[in-house]
Structures are given as C-alpha cells and as structure tokens.
Amino acid sequence: MTLADTSPWKSAKDSPSxxxxxxxxxxxxxxxxxxxxxxxxxxxxxxxxxxxxxxxAAARHDKVRKDAEAERDRLIRQEKAxxxxxxxxxxxxxxxxxxxxxxxxxxxxxxRADAAKRAERAATQExxxxxxxxxxxxxxxxxxxxxxxxxxxxxxxxxxxxxxxKAKEAAIAAAASLVPKAQPALSITKQPTxxxxxxxxxxxxxxxxxxxxxxxxxxxxxxxxxxxxxxxQNPKLKAAMGDMRRGLRKSVGQxxxxxxxxxxxxxxxxDILREALTSFPEPKVSLATLIARPIQDVQAPALIxxxxxxxxxxxxxxxxxxxxxxxxxxxxIGTITVSIFAKDDYRVNGISLIDILIAKFHVxxxxxxxxxGSESTEQGRARLGWWREEPGGPWVSTQSHQDRMTGxxxxxxxxxxxxxxNSRMSNPYPPYHYWRTLSGxxxxxxxxxxxxxxVLLRALLxxxxxxxxxxxxxxxxxxxxxAVKEYPKRAPKGSVAATLLANLGNTMKKxxxxxx
Numbered sequence: 001m002t003l004a005d006t007s008p009w010k011s012a013k014d015s016p017s018x019x020x021x022x023x024x025x026x027x028x029x030x031x032x033x034x035x036x037x038x039x040x041x042x043x044x045x046x047x048x049x050x051x052x053x054x055x056x057a058a059a060r061h062d063k064v065r066k067d068a069e070a071e072r073d074r075l076i077r078q079e080k081a082x083x084x085x086x087x088x089x090x091x092x093x094x095x096x097x098x099x100x101x102x103x104x105x106x107x108x109x110x111x112r113a114d115a116a117k118r119a120e121r122a123a124t125q126e127x128x129x130x131x132x133x134x135x136x137x138x139x140x141x142x143x144x145x146x147x148x149x150x151x152x153x154x155x156x157x158x159x160x161x162x163x164x165x166k167a168k169e170a171a172i173a174a175a176a177s178l179v180p181k182a183q184p185a186l187s188i189t190k191q192p193t194x195x196x197x198x199x200x201x202x203x204x205x206x207x208x209x210x211x212x213x214x215x216x217x218x219x220x221x222x223x224x225x226x227x228x229x230x231x232x233q234n235p236k237l238k239a240a241m242g243d244m245r246r247g248l249r250k251s252v253g254q255x256x257x258x259x260x261x262x263x264x265x266x267x268x269x270x271d272i273l274r275e276a277l278t279s280f281p282e283p284k285v286s287l288a289t290l291i292a293r294p295i296q297d298v299q300a301p302a303l304i305x306x307x308x309x310x311x312x313x314x315x316x317x318x319x320x321x322x323x324x325x326x327x328x329x330x331x332x333i334g335t336i337t338v339s340i341f342a343k344d345d346y347r348v349n350g351i352s353l354i355d356i357l358i359a360k361f362h363v364x365x366x367x368x369x370x371x372x373g374s375e376s377t378e379q380g381r382a383r384l385g386w387w388r389e390e391p392g393g394p395w396v397s398t399q400s401h402q403d404r405m406t407g408x409x410x411x412x413x414x415x416x417x418x419x420x421x422n423s424r425m426s427n428p429y430p431p432y433h434y435w436r437t438l439s440g441x442x443x444x445x446x447x448x449x450x451x452x453x454x455v456l457l458r459a460l461l462x463x464x465x466x467x468x469x470x471x472x473x474x475x476x477x478x479x480x481x482x483a484v485k486e487y488p489k490r491a492p493k494g495s496v497a498a499t500l501l502a503n504l505g506n507t508m509k510k511x512x513x514x515x516x
Contacts, residue, residue, distance in 0.1 A: 134469055141473030206370035206440065212292050213362035213369075216355060219289045220309045227306045230283060237280060241303065244272045245310050252314040255333050266336050269311065270343075276303045277345060287348050292355050298348050305356070308346065311337075312357035316364060319411030324403040327410035328463055334414025342425040352428030357415075365408040367456055370440035375450045384452045402455045402497070409459025412437070417467040431471040434460070438479060446490040454497035457483060458504055465508060480505075 231238035251265040251272075284299040315337050323330040340346070341354040361368055365385045373380030387396050387404060395401070416434035420427040438460065441453050461468075461483060468476040484505035491498030 130466065134466060137470055138473050138477075203370065209292065210362055210366060210369055210371055213355070213359040216290055216292065216359040217363050220305075220356065220359065223285060223302065223306060223309065226285075227302060230302070237303070240276075240280065241306070244276055244303075244307055247272050248307060248311050249314045252311065252318055252333070252336075255318065255329075255336060257329055257332055262332050262336055266339070269336065269340060273304060273307060273311075273340070274345070276307050277301060287353070290353065290356060291348060291351055292358075293351065295348060295351060300348070304346075305353075308341075308353055308356050311340065312360050315357065315411070316360050316408075319407045320364070320404050322407070323410045324407030327406060327459060330407070330410035330414040331463070334411060334418070338415055338418045338428060341428040342420070342423075344425070347428075350426075354428040358429070361408070361412060365405065365412070365456070367405075367441065367453055368408070368412055368437050370437075372444060372448050372450070372453070375452060384450065386452075398451075402451070405452055405455045406459040409456045410463065413460045413464040413467075417464055417471060419467065419470060431467075434468070435472065438483070442479070442483060442487055444490070449487075449490045449492070451492070451495055451497040454488070454491055454495060454501050457487070458497070458501045462504060462507070480508075 227241065231241050248269060251268040254265050255262050280303040281301050283302045285302045285305055286297055287300050287305075288295055288297045290305065315333060318333050319330060323333070337357065338354075341352050341357065346353045363385075364387070366383055367385060371383050373383035375381060375384060375386070381395060385405070385408075386401050388394065389396055396404075413434060416429050416437070417431050418427060418429070438457070441457050441460075444453060461480065465476075465480065468480075472479075484502055488495075488498040488502040491501075
C-alpha cells in the first residue's frame with residue numbers, strides 16, 4: 001500500500017479540486033517511487049559492478065601474492081642449495097688442505113730424518129777425520145822428536161867432553177829452577193820450543209808482568225771516563241757510542257754452539273767496529289800504555305779502543321755467565337774473539353791489541369798468570385781472583401767462585417789454543433801462553449796449591465785436549481798424565497776439586513777414547 005492509497009483525500013468525493021489534488025499527489029508519488037526504484041536499481045547495478053571489480057582485484061591480488069610466495073620459496077630453495085654447495089665445496093677444500101698438510105708433514109719429517117742421518121754421518125766422518133789427523137800429528141811429532149833426539153845424540157857425541165859436561169850442568173840447573181823440589185824429576189817443565197820462556201809462579205817477572213796488565217786495565221777505565229766526557233760534548237758521538245756498545249753486548253750475548261751458528265753475530269760485531277774505525281777518527285789516544293810490551297808511541301781513534309774494551313768486557317762476562325754452566329760454549333766465544341783481535345785493523349806495528357782482553361783476565365783470574373795466595377786470608381783471596389758480592393762487601397760463596405774459575409778457565413783455553421796454520425792472519429795469542437799458564441799452575445809446591453788452582457786446571461784441560469795435542473803432541477800427553485795423576489796429590493787434604501781433577505782422566509778415556 002502506497003501513500004496515495006492511504007491519503008484522506010481519496011475519499012473526499014464531495015470536492016473535485018481535492019480529487020485533482022489527490023490525483024496530482026498520486027502521480028507525483030508514483031513518479032517519486034519510480035525514481036527511487038530507478039535509483040535503487042542503478043545503485044544495485046553499480047554495487048554489482050563494484051563487487052565484480054573488487055572480486056577481480058582480489059583475484060589479481062591473490063594471484064600476485066601466490067606468485068610472490070612461489071618466487072620467495074624458489075629463492076629460498078636456491079639460496080639453500082647455494083649454501084649447501086658452498087659448504088660442500090669448503091669441506092672438500094678443507095679435506096684437500098688437510099691431506100696436503102699431512103703430506104707436507106710426512107715430507108718434512110722424512111727430510112728431517114734424512115738431514116739428521118746426514119748430520120750424524122758427517123759428524124762421524126768429521127770425528128774420525130779429526131782423530132786420524134790427531135793420530136797422524138802425534139805420529140809426526142813423535143817422529144820429529146825421535147829424529148831430533150837422534151840428531152842431538154849424534155851432535156853431542158861430536159862435542160868435546162868439556163862442552164858436553166857444561167851443557168848437561170846448565171840443563172840440570174835450568175830444570176831445577178823451574179821444577180818444585182818436591183818433584184825434581186817432572187819433565188813437563190821443559191819448554192816444547194826454545195822460544196817459549198816459562199817462569200814459574202814464584203818468578204818475580206810474572207809479578208811484574210801482572211802489575212803491567214793491571215796498569216793497562218786502569219788506563220782503560222780512564223779511557224772510559226774520557227769517552228764519557230767527550231760524548232757529553234758531542235751528541236752524535238754519544239748516540240753512536242750507546243748504540244755500538246749495546247750492539248756489541250747483544251751480539252756477544254747471542255753467541256751459541258754449532259757450525260755457522262754465529263755468522264750473523266760475527267758480522268754484526270765486525271760491522272760495528274769497522275763503522276767506529278771509519279766514522280769517528282777523532283779524538284785519538286796513545287796505544288803505548290795499552291800494550292804490555294814496549295812500543296813506539298802510536299795514536300789510534302779513541303772510539304775503537306773504547307769499543308774493543310767493551311767487547312772484551314762482554315766476552316769476559318759471557319765466560320763467567322755461560323761457560324761456567326756449559327764450558328763447551330767457550331769454544332765459539334773464543335773463536336769469534338780471537339778472529340776479531342787477529343784482524344790487521346786492530347794491530348799496532350804487527351802487535352795485536354788483544355792485551356786489552358788479557359788485562360781483564362789478569363783482573364778477574366790472576367792464577368792464570370802464576371799469581372797465587374792463600375784462600376784463608378783476605379789478601380790471598382784477592383790475589384786468587386775471589387770476587388766480592390759488591391765493592392767492599394762479603395766474598396761470594398765458594399761455589400760461585402769455583403763456577404767463575406770454571407768459566408774463565410774454559411774461556412782462556414778457547415782463546416789461547418787457536419790454530420792459525422791455515423789462516424793468512426797471524427795468531428794474536430799463540431798456544432805457548434796456554435803452556436806457560438799450565439806450567440805456572442803445575443809447578444806450584446804442595447803448600448801453595450789451592451782448590452782455585454785445581455778447579456782452574458780442570459777447566460783449562462777439559463774439552464781442550466784435541467787442540468792441546470794438535471799444538472804440542474806427545475808433550476801434551478805427558479803434561480796431561482802429570483796433571484790428572486800426580487798433581488792432585490799436592491792438593492789440600494779432603495779436596496773435592498782434587499778428586500774431580502783426578503777423575504778427568506777417566507772422563508777423557510770414556511768420552512774421548514784418550515788413554516793416559
């Protein structure tokens with residue numbers, strides 16, 4: 001039912017105008033309803049179009065979403081596959097690298113084993129060659145001695161009876177002056193050659209010589225103070241002095257045992273000294289007070305003398321520190337030291353400046369040069385090289401003193417037993433100094449033999465027998481026999497050092513196959 005059907009005017013039949021109004025209203029309402037219907041229909045049609053558009057958009061969006069999800073899944077699968085492939089590749093590379101490392105390790109182990117075998121063979125061959133050379137040298141020297149003895153006998157037979165008697169008396173007197181009366185028949189007091197003077201420890205000449213070297217040491221201390229003053233005035237010199245001194249100490253401290261183990265250190269030492277010689281020719285100092293024998297006054301750059309003194313000081317320190325624990329380390333240190341002092345650059349009129357080093361030995365180990373004293377007195381200990389813990393302080397312990405003597409004895413032997421037969425340079429400290437040192441110790445009478453002498457003698461002989469034999473042949477064997485068999489009998493009662501010296505013969509027999 002519409003609004004026209006319910007209008008009050010519909011029943012108003014008594015008025016035509018009202019009928020007309022009703023008709024007009026009905027028409028207007030009908031048109032309005034038609035209009036609303038058209039609007040509703042259009043709205044429904046537009047809604048349907050929009051719904052179709054939305055459905056279509058949703059479908060397209062859903063398709064895009066699904067395509068994106070599919071692409072994402074594909075990319076994830078692709079990335080995972082790439083990671084798996086990379087992991088497999090890395091694992092394969094690691095397996096190959098590990099296999100290569102194992103192969104290289106086995107190769108290096110084989111090379112080390114081969115090198116060790118070669119080194120062992122080389123050492124055996126070298127040892128056998130050295131023993132053969134030693135044996136041949138001993139035989140040669142024995143043959144020369146026998147020949148010389150025969151020639152001397154023939155010459156003696158031709159001499160007149162009076163000349164023969166006088167010669168024998170002179171020989172007996174000379175031997176008696178060198179040998180302690182308790183051992184009048186000791187043959188080692190005779191010199192291997194006539195050019196080797198051999199005063200005993202009681203010879204005043206040795207005391208005079210000792211004092212001369214102490215003066216050299218004092219002069220070197222004055223030189224050090226002089227160089228410090230010069231350095232204060234010259235910053236360039238000060239910097240060079242410090243660097244060179246530290247370089248020398250470092251290189252000496254790095255010296256080790258082994259063939260070619262010290263090539264770098266030796267070159268460093270030589271380079272430092274060469275630079276000092278060429279870069280700082282001034283100031284100069286006199287060398288006449290730095291060499292034991294009298295020479296004409298010669299000037300030399302002060303810096304090179306200062307550095308040679310520092311080098312010698314470092315060498316002595318290494319002997320005390322290292323050779324006391326391992327005496328065999330003294331050999332490479334001694335070799336480098338002698339090679340430096342053998343150079344022509346460090347000679348004066350052919351005389352080596354090695355007296356700088358020997359002066360330090362006189363200070364720290366006087367018994368090497370025939371100086372003796374009692375270990376129970378202050379003065380005696382000082383003369384024996386017994387050190388104090390600090391200036392004016394207490395003496396070091398007996399063990400520390402004996403360790404020092406061991407290192408210094410091994411070092412002195414390494415320096416004084418060098419063989420220069422195949423070198424173009426001359427030996428700055430020939431082996432007769434070693435013989436002279438042994439003579440001074442072995443000729444001490446029983447009352448003057450101390451543990452210091454026994455420890456020092458053992459250090460001089462141990463590990464030096466091959467070079468000693470090379471220098472003196474059969475005479476060396478006779479001296480060794482006396483040193484290990486007879487000399488310990490002169491030691492103080494209950495001396496452990498004497499027992500160790502006596503056992504040295506057994507050690508040589510066991511380790512070196514040397515039968516005394």
